[in-house]
Amino acid sequence: MKDIAIVAFSQSDCLARAGAANEVELIMPQLRAVFSQVGLNNAQDVDFVCSGSCDYLQGAAFAFVAGVDALGAVPPIKESHVEMDAAWALYESILKIRMGQADSALIYGFGKSSSGELPIVLSQQLDPYYLAPLWVDTVSLAAMQARMLLEKELITERAMAQVVARARMHGRNNPHAQLGGEVSVDELLAAPTFVSPLRESDCAPVADGAAAMIICTPDKAREWGVPYALISGIDHRIETHNLGMRDLTDSVSTRLAAQTAGVSRGPVEVAEVYAPFSHQEIILGRALGLGDETVINPSGGVMVGNLMMASGLSRLGEVFRRIVSGEVSRGVAHATSGPCLQHNLVAVLESA
Amino acid sequence: MSEDTAAVTRIETPIYLKYNFTAGSAPARFLARIREGVLTGQRCPRCANVYIPPRGSCPACGVATEEEVVLPDKGTVQSFTVVAIPIPNNPIKPPFVIANLVLDGANLSFIHLMSECENSEVRIGQRVQAVWKPSSEWTHAMDNIRYFKSIDEPDVPIEKIGKLPLSGWEG
Amino acid sequence: MAKLAAVVGIGQTHYKTRRSDVSIAGLVREAAVNALEDAGLGWDDIDAVIIGKAPDMFEGVVMPEIYLTDALGCNGKPMLRVHTAGSVGGSTAIVAASHVQSGMFKRVLTVTFEKQSESNAMWALSTPQPFSVHLNAGAGGYFAPIIREYMRRSGAPYDVGIKVAVKDRLHGARNPLSHLQLPNITPQEVEDSMMLWDPIRFLEACPSSDGACAMVIAAEDLVQQSPKPPAWIRGVAMRSEPTMYAGREEVNPQAGRDCAADVYRQAGITDPRKDLDCAEVYVPFSWYEPMWLENLGFAPEGEGWKLTMSGATSLDEGGDIPWNCSGGVLSSNPIGASGMIRFAEAARQVRGDAGDHQVENAKLALGHAYGGGAQFFSMWVVGANKS
Numbered sequence: 001m002k003d004i005a006i007v008a009f010s011q012s013d014c015l016a017r018a019g020a021a022n023e024v025e026l027i028m029p030q031l032r033a034v035f036s037q038v039g040l041n042n043a044q045d046v047d048f049v050c051s052g053s054c055d056y057l058q059g060a061a062f063a064f065v066a067g068v069d070a071l072g073a074v075p076p077i078k079e080s081h082v083e084m085d086a087a088w089a090l091y092e093s094i095l096k097i098r099m100g101q102a103d104s105a106l107i108y109g110f111g112k113s114s115s116g117e118l119p120i121v122l123s124q125q126l127d128p129y130y131l132a133p134l135w136v137d138t139v140s141l142a143a144m145q146a147r148m149l150l151e152k153e154l155i156t157e158r159a160m161a162q163v164v165a166r167a168r169m170h171g172r173n174n175p176h177a178q179l180g181g182e183v184s185v186d187e188l189l190a191a192p193t194f195v196s197p198l199r200e201s202d203c204a205p206v207a208d209g210a211a212a213m214i215i216c217t218p219d220k221a222r223e224w225g226v227p228y229a230l231i232s233g234i235d236h237r238i239e240t241h242n243l244g245m246r247d248l249t250d251s252v253s254t255r256l257a258a259q260t261a262g263v264s265r266g267p268v269e270v271a272e273v274y275a276p277f278s279h280q281e282i283i284l285g286r287a288l289g290l291g292d293e294t295v296i297n298p299s300g301g302v303m304v305g306n307l308m309m310a311s312g313l314s315r316l317g318e319v320f321r322r323i324v325s326g327e328v329s330r331g332v333a334h335a336t337s338g339p340c341l342q343h344n345l346v347a348v349l350e351s352a
Numbered sequence: 353m354s355e356d357t358a359a360v361t362r363i364e365t366p367i368y369l370k371y372n373f374t375a376g377s378a379p380a381r382f383l384a385r386i387r388e389g390v391l392t393g394q395r396c397p398r399c400a401n402v403y404i405p406p407r408g409s410c411p412a413c414g415v416a417t418e419e420e421v422v423l424p425d426k427g428t429v430q431s432f433t434v435v436a437i438p439i440p441n442n443p444i445k446p447p448f449v450i451a452n453l454v455l456d457g458a459n460l461s462f463i464h465l466m467s468e469c470e471n472s473e474v475r476i477g478q479r480v481q482a483v484w485k486p487s488s489e490w491t492h493a494m495d496n497i498r499y500f501k502s503i504d505e506p507d508v509p510i511e512k513i514g515k516l517p518l519s520g521w522e523g
Numbered sequence: 524m525a526k527l528a529a530v531v532g533i534g535q536t537h538y539k540t541r542r543s544d545v546s547i548a549g550l551v552r553e554a555a556v557n558a559l560e561d562a563g564l565g566w567d568d569i570d571a572v573i574i575g576k577a578p579d580m581f582e583g584v585v586m587p588e589i590y591l592t593d594a595l596g597c598n599g600k601p602m603l604r605v606h607t608a609g610s611v612g613g614s615t616a617i618v619a620a621s622h623v624q625s626g627m628f629k630r631v632l633t634v635t636f637e638k639q640s641e642s643n644a645m646w647a648l649s650t651p652q653p654f655s656v657h658l659n660a661g662a663g664g665y666f667a668p669i670i671r672e673y674m675r676r677s678g679a680p681y682d683v684g685i686k687v688a689v690k691d692r693l694h695g696a697r698n699p700l701s702h703l704q705l706p707n708i709t710p711q712e713v714e715d716s717m718m719l720w721d722p723i724r725f726l727e728a729c730p731s732s733d734g735a736c737a738m739v740i741a742a743e744d745l746v747q748q749s750p751k752p753p754a755w756i757r758g759v760a761m762r763s764e765p766t767m768y769a770g771r772e773e774v775n776p777q778a779g780r781d782c783a784a785d786v787y788r789q790a791g792i793t794d795p796r797k798d799l800d801c802a803e804v805y806v807p808f809s810w811y812e813p814m815w816l817e818n819l820g821f822a823p824e825g826e827g828w829k830l831t832m833s834g835a836t837s838l839d840e841g842g843d844i845p846w847n848c849s850g851g852v853l854s855s856n857p858i859g860a861s862g863m864i865r866f867a868e869a870a871r872q873v874r875g876d877a878g879d880h881q882v883e884n885a886k887l888a889l890g891h892a893y894g895g896g897a898q899f900f901s902m903w904v905v906g907a908n909k910s
Binding site for chain 2: 031070112115121128
């Protein structure tokens, strides 16, 4: 099966409000950045384009159609879209390359979550007959999950705060971070709970923005003469929507995907996991089988800036950057979707 | 299910979500000027086509449009339809004419209402001009123009529609 | 090179205005179970599920694949959700096929649906947004001016659309799943129906339907495990262009022409009218048949209407290249599924399994879908033989 190389990645700053910018204006700077990393002009220079977005974030049907205006799609291009995080747009692009219909692909994701109330909007992801009419928001569901972990003594509130403190510390070195800085675990624990047992600091901030990536075959990367990282394994799995039937203290689908992707086949130097709530990072670390030798979320992860529909792709991008810079030679990236980590994607990246 | 229990085949679960809609930086510049009754298009730096209303990029080239071009409120019918379908909560009573109109000096049409004309006389190439609401009612919106009306100028030949200069059409 | 893949199972629901007998989950499951039964398989035989639908606002469920996991037996499996506007039914089939053609999966289930009765599609398509004019004209308001421009250019007589409207409903009357059942429809009846968006009359427009369509796609080495003949996937193509740009050809979009050329090249087709036995093409307004006949290379530019008027696309008139034998979008239109129904009906023809709307001895068929402002295209060619 064909190897897949990542050759370029860019993401916007995580902004609580992107001001007047619309979708096209959020996307264009990121596309320009990845094109210039490889020396391309526009989407005409790649074989396939795939994007990820969600209409309900902006509250307008066909949000992604406006995205096409950023591409320079004249003459027409081969293009597709998933109503998911752009990590799954990456997955679709890999299929396209492996079936031989493309040697290269541009992937992007974008969202303007500040237009609405994200936790409320996402409550409408739930079963439309039984759950959605109750308007159970994502923070409340995550809080119930955290409560189960605490009651079963699988985590402590201190451990959750440690996740946050470490993320903020890492965020200081991330130029795109929305939050970052030194904060002690005790300071975090002194704050009141927000949706108990969660404190506000346990929840990822909501950000507007976009991210873009270019992938290709290794042959193409050498032809372009750019450094690259290889995706040596990738898989994604979904679990039942019925929260009562899931063991919320574990992430079975992450475990499965990690196995197929081959996470344990070598040392994991860094892992970028998409954990919008602090306790979920702990669940994911365990499901991925990560130990002390792994630096988790060296970018600060989504706890310092969460670009809805692009954060999953950004996790791969962060590991890619560290591999091509020579900082590490093998890492894991993870993306999630749905309430309480219902759907998870795991990728293993290695130096070429 | 017992026989005396009717099956539930439908429940009403209305969804209300509030959004703060943002137009975009480029559209915002357009809207700031239309508030003053001025129509401002934006030119693509690569292909030089002028877009109104601007949306932030030239869709053909995928680059941001920056240069602004003030346009007249006269234009040409590129195509049209007479809408007769009744749509709930529609304030406009059918039948009404909506047309793809392209302003002089612009290269892309937009959809707007046509009125003060016989529906049966609307035709491709017809010359039109904006009928504005009173300036006291102007807001940051395209419907500061109430509709377009037919004007007494010769029709534009098909091949010239969308390619007229700012100075308009003398026939 | 792509690995060989084939459609080994097809399942549809029946289509109607309101399927109040099932939930959204019940609707997609009905199609999926039918497809599995058709393929002689069970849920455990499926490696991944690829789901597609048009905008979430049509049902008011955000990213509904999350909720539909259980109904589609997907627990512990990969699930992907495609959305490419009206072409989504076709592009979902293509993304599903790529799972197998890439060699990464052996057998996948793909499902598309729309339950328009759960919300208001006309509203979802024209949600009022600040700053722009609220014309509330629906999809027809966008396409009617383009059709008018086609009529002007081609000089086609006024009744071409009427002919298509009658033909596709007569085809639909042969298909028991079809939403509209109008076996006695006449040209006069179409002409007398209300003018909605001039020149589109009521009976020249598609209905609004609830429904779902599913397919099982398998790798070459597993095809024999399913009892019915396979439909081999001989070519797949997608193309997109922006909704509007200066100088855009709206009547005969370049994205459609390029997409057709691509899929024909893969399938070894040089003359589509001669080489193909039939086609299922996305025609939501009757005039789009002559327009797409030209766009897809079945007729020279400006002459598609002549093919229609000659009866060449009619099963009842014994035409040489029947279009939309199932009744097409004009007879059933669950938007998100409409494209996949075209792809699936093309496959039914080459499997020799199309019942009363079977084209005799069909060996090669085209499935086609388009969406947005006629800017997103997806097509496949399926055959009774591998090459």
